[in-house]
Amino acid sequence: MTRVLIFGGTGLIGAHLTLRLLRDGHHVTCVDLREPSLSPLLDQITDSPRFEFVRHDVTMPLHIECDRIFNLASPTYLHHDPSSPYDTMRTNTLGTIRTLELARENRARLVFASSGDVYLTCNGSSSMELHRDESFYSTLSEAKRSAEALIRAYIRQHGVDARVARIFNTYGTGTSPDDGRAVMSMIAAALTGRDIIINGDGDQIRTFCWVGDTVEALVRLMEAATTPRLFALNIGGLYEISVKQLAATIIRLSGSKSRIVSTDPRSNDERRKVPDLQLTHRLLGWQPEVSLSEGLMRTIRYARRMIERELAARRTWVEVS
Numbered sequence: 001m002t003r004v005l006i007f008g009g010t011g012l013i014g015a016h017l018t019l020r021l022l023r024d025g026h027h028v029t030c031v032d033l034r035e036p037s038l039s040p041l042l043d044q045i046t047d048s049p050r051f052e053f054v055r056h057d058v059t060m061p062l063h064i065e066c067d068r069i070f071n072l073a074s075p076t077y078l079h080h081d082p083s084s085p086y087d088t089m090r091t092n093t094l095g096t097i098r099t100l101e102l103a104r105e106n107r108a109r110l111v112f113a114s115s116g117d118v119y120l121t122c123n124g125s126s127s128m129e130l131h132r133d134e135s136f137y138s139t140l141s142e143a144k145r146s147a148e149a150l151i152r153a154y155i156r157q158h159g160v161d162a163r164v165a166r167i168f169n170t171y172g173t174g175t176s177p178d179d180g181r182a183v184m185s186m187i188a189a190a191l192t193g194r195d196i197i198i199n200g201d202g203d204q205i206r207t208f209c210w211v212g213d214t215v216e217a218l219v220r221l222m223e224a225a226t227t228p229r230l231f232a233l234n235i236g237g238l239y240e241i242s243v244k245q246l247a248a249t250i251i252r253l254s255g256s257k258s259r260i261v262s263t264d265p266r267s268n269d270e271r272r273k274v275p276d277l278q279l280t281h282r283l284l285g286w287q288p289e290v291s292l293s294e295g296l297m298r299t300i301r302y303a304r305r306m307i308e309r310e311l312a313a314r315r316t317w318v319e320v321s
Contacts, residue, residue, distance in 0.1 A: 001050070002026045003065060005108075007058050007099060008072035010034045012181075013113070013167075015041040015174050016215045017070060022050055024219075029064065031056050032073070040306070041174040058095035066106050068222055071099045072113040075140070085139040092143035093150065100154045100162065109161045111222045114148055116168035116275055117141035119234055138268075148232065155231075165221055168236025168275045172211030172295065173302040177310075183208060183296070186247050187303045190256035200265030202244025205272040207237030210290035210298075220284040230283055236275035239292050253293065254300050 004021050008014045009030030019041060021028050029052045036042035036053050045051050056062055058073040073095055075088050096112065103110040118141055154160040171183035178188065189196045217235040224230060241249070247260045281287050290298075 002067045003029070004068040004070070005029045005031055005064065005066045005102075006070045006072065007031045007095070008074065008113075009070075010036050010039045010042060011072060012172065012175050012179070012211055013170060013214055013218070014070075014072045015039045016172065016211045017072075017218060018042060018051070019045070020212075020215050020219065022048060026050070026068075028052070029054055029066070031058070031062070033057060039174065040176075058098060059090055061098060062102060063105070064102070066102070066108050069099055069103050069108050069110045070113070070218065070222070071096065071110065074113065074143075088139050089143045089146070092140075092147045096147040096150050100151065100158075100160055103160050103162065104154070104158055107161075109222060110151075110163075111218060112147060112151055112162065112164050113218075114164045114166045114232065115141060115144045116166050116234065116236060116273065118144050118148060119166045119232075119275065120270070120273065152231070161226060163221055163224075163226075163230050164232035165218055166232055166234045166275070167214065168234065168273070169206055169208045170211050170214045170236075171208050171299060173299055174211070177303050177306050182206075182243070182246070183250075183299060184303065186250045187254065187296075187300055188307070190250050190254045190258045191300070191304055191307055193256065193258060195259050195261040196247045196251070197261055197263055198243050198247060199263060199269055201262060202242055202247065202260070203271070204243045204269055205240050205274060206243060206246070207240055207274045208246070208292060208295070209235065209237040209288050210295035213237075213288040213290055216289075217280065217284065217286045220286050224284055227283070229279065233280040233283065234275035234277055235280065236277065236288075237292065238277065238288050240272075240274055241292065249293070250296060250300070253296055254304075 004026050006014050009018050010032045018028050018030055027050045031054045036046055074092055148164055151162045186196050214235055251258055
């Protein structure tokens with residue numbers, strides 16, 4: 001039985017990854033600051049004999065036996081305090097060192113969750129200009145870039161078996177309707193009849209990957225044979241769509257009457273942010289399988305149940321008498 005550690009295991013990707021690895025017969029230790037009982041996906045598995053939860057900060061040393069390590073721990077664009085960029089840097093640099101040391105001690109294999117922004121800025125995207133401002137976007141991308149440099153150093157100097165997943169937009173079931181990610185925010189607004197707010201004209205081009213497909217890529221990356229070209233691979237969706245088109249699609253699929261309302265554009269909002277998946281497909285034999293429309297319908301059904309459950313919990317005896 002493989003012993004797997006997942007740092008950041010109660011998040012969207014981490015929770016789906018936990019369930020996948022448990023189904024595959026592994027022993028999974030979820031390491032996070034957030035209790036698994038707060039996850040809609042993990043609250044039913046806490047009694048499993050092959051599941052363990054450790055409340056722990058990734059920046060602190062941890063000594064535990066393991067065979068595989070997924071480091072998904074990081075503040076996101078959505079859950080970051082702009083006044084504390086040091087915390088973002090510290091989690092991604094010191095936290096990376098801690099997990100690399102743990103991998104070194106156990107001779108374990110490590111997969112680090114990086115950002116698609118690193119790929120874009122490494123390949124001459126216009127985002128090079130956008131990342132010059134002192135925004136969180138520059139802080140996070142530079143933190144991820146630093147983490148990747150640390151991983152390269154440990155590979156060369158200590159022979160650690162590690163590889164990097166540069167993850168682009170991922171969506172899916174398993175989060176609260178107020179999660180804050182673009183897809184879930186739009187769906188929650190559509191299902192409750194609120195306006196869907198987009199930045200600028202909404203012509204920004206993105207791809208969105210179903211969380212199950214992202215997890216499949218992470219598992220394949222972890223188990224792939226080590227080769228020089230395997231160091232960093234992109235994981236993301238194939239279908240390119242504008243933000244405005246995404247909002248319109250969600251309104252149509254959910255049967256909503258919500259309006260799409262534009263607000264001021266963001267100065268650091270890239271016009272096109274999509275992954276090149278050719279190398280990933282060649283080395284892992286992976287590409288997304290769930291279409292955007294199917295993934296959106298799954299997420300809409302899930303969000304509708306969550307919203308209805310929340311509304312039911314708020315009712316009093318007066319309202320139902």
